[in-house]
Amino acid sequence: MSDSYAERQDSIRLVRDSAAAVVPADFRRIRDLRFTDAGFDAATWAEMVAMGWVSLRLPEAAGGAGLGMAEYVALAEALGRGLVPEPLIPGALSAALLAAAGQAPPEDYVVTAWQEAPDTLHAPGTPSTARLFLPLARGAARILLPVREASGLALYELPNPSLDVAMMQDGGHVATLRPAMDGARRLADDVAPAMERALDEAALATAAYLLGVMEQGFAMTLGYLRTRKQFGKAIGSFQALQHRAVDLQLQITLTRASVEDAADVLDSDAGFRHRRAVVSRAKARAAEASMLVTRSAVQLHGAIGYTDEYDVGLFLRKAMVLANSFGSATLHRRRFVAEMPEED
Template sequence: MAAETVPERISSEERALLADSAARLFERAGGLARARRQRGRRPVLDRAVWKEMAEAGLLGLLLPEERGGAGLGPLAAGAVAEAIGRHVVPEPFTAAAVLAADLLAALDTPAARDLASQLAAGDVVPILAWQERGVEARTLLDDGVLRGGKSWVLGGDAADPLLVTAQEGDAPLLLCLPPAAPGLVAEHRRTADGRFLSEFRFDGVALAENAVIARGDHVTAAVARAVDRATALAAAEMVGAAAAALAMTLDYLRTRHQFGRPIGSFQALRHRAVDLFMHLEIARAAIEEVLAALEDAPDPSHRAALASRAKARAGELARRICRETIQMHGALGYTEEYDLGLFVNRLATLSAWLGDDAFHRRRWFARTMPVGEGA
């Protein structure tokens, strides 16, 4: 896809400052030691850290100023996402402050505006459940009662509230449910990085009067845009985790000695390390270009192609980084106690979430190649 020139809302220098500020926040919160402690806890989210992220302005980057946010767009969110990947932050930034936030920003209803403001303040953790449990399954609202189910909800263990897409007749809906609503059954499965993917079943959930956030076809369009932006920002988070894994590996190559010299001085390992660095920088540049283009990409097909370009590139990078960094560490790279595993497991989780690189390569080709080409 040809490069695009899009006016940026935030300069590269400002993005660097934002990333540094986020990194210092995550280090103060406990860094990788906290990431290791939080693995498998439910909820993984620490409310105190979530509130501190809000006070630093990190939760409102995609929200307009009138809803308590900064309105800085995907490039700014990408700088924070990369810092989150570097520190393996357990809080659901991409699921809540990107996916849910972008959806709420696109819906002009009192309920959406109010919930967006609460998110920017760190008072809520809205998590979107939009993927049906089967190809033919539908979550339906009939006479005020919700039935159906949703799957693959990353961060669902921390949802407060849960945002649910549904149908009432022919009308798409976005609903807001408290996590303890009667009839709402949740099943949480631990992911490789110690967070949770959730499945929700709605066994006759009676809705409150204020449960409907928005209604109409614009809900479907807003969800599609939010998913595309979240996909690209998950790719940015993957770049952060990959960069940290590579940095740890380079340190190991400098300090591990064999035959009286650092193993990083051996030409074969030096060439492999340089190759990894090149792939990392190419992926980072491609994803930053995508995020810049997503600042203003109104065409749904074009936007989907941009998101797929980013995720496909990040997925390929993740597989290469995981394989090579483990091999360069030798047996140490396989141990549970060594921090390299934190990055590898985060990359494994994000590689699968919202579609792997094979899926996104197919989607990219479907939206960019003229009919009849590539057969």
């Protein structure tokens, strides 16, 4: 084992360990934050910023930690296991754009209004078009707006934007923004390259978060199968349920392989198309597998799994919200076919 490999594994282990400070031992905090105004806890967000998570991918010269995608996906996976609602992934995307604009990493939550249509991973920057699906925007201190201009994809900061809010199944919310440029502050002339990279990294981090969601939901289900008894024996001893559990474990294992391989490719000098292809492979698999695993987890719990009071349902609701975030499985399968070289 090379020294660099061992050091990388140590770095990933430290990131996972640091997540224990935020990931709850139970889900009371998660339940308490559902359907609240902000949707997340400001004190927990401040703790995440202090630990350098929001700027984890930024180079040290830009005030970041200078870590790779392997560390980022390890962190996102750990947060997914705990259903942590604090918006690390959209916050990290905004931090990348601010860094491209020469700005310091933000201490507050900054959300970027980049999406103009459902199910896309492209930011056209059309000036007057409504921006959709801003995650937890009511808790944001600032909103960034990319706008297509002659110089490129300019970046603006909007003061006091008007938002239309819709609640989501997991108890969070998304907002629609109708841009009004009066009083907008221009931050950069062209952040297009940073935007492309940030969107791909956000898609992969979302896949990793979904990996954590399905792993923990599956672990809870295995525990239930081992303790719930029928006809005098644990239902986990029934062969039909064992076969189903093996199928679900296979989906989780394949998703992990896809996510970790994509992180390695993004941390290498691979070409642009290869990078996009492996991100799409990972996100497509994570989106579909997370829905299959979490739905099955609810079903395998029987009637109690369908009650809101039982925690396993929280994992299905989170998967329902994030499966299409930063591109659905359909979009990413299509992009994978377009970008992956035929010989691979």
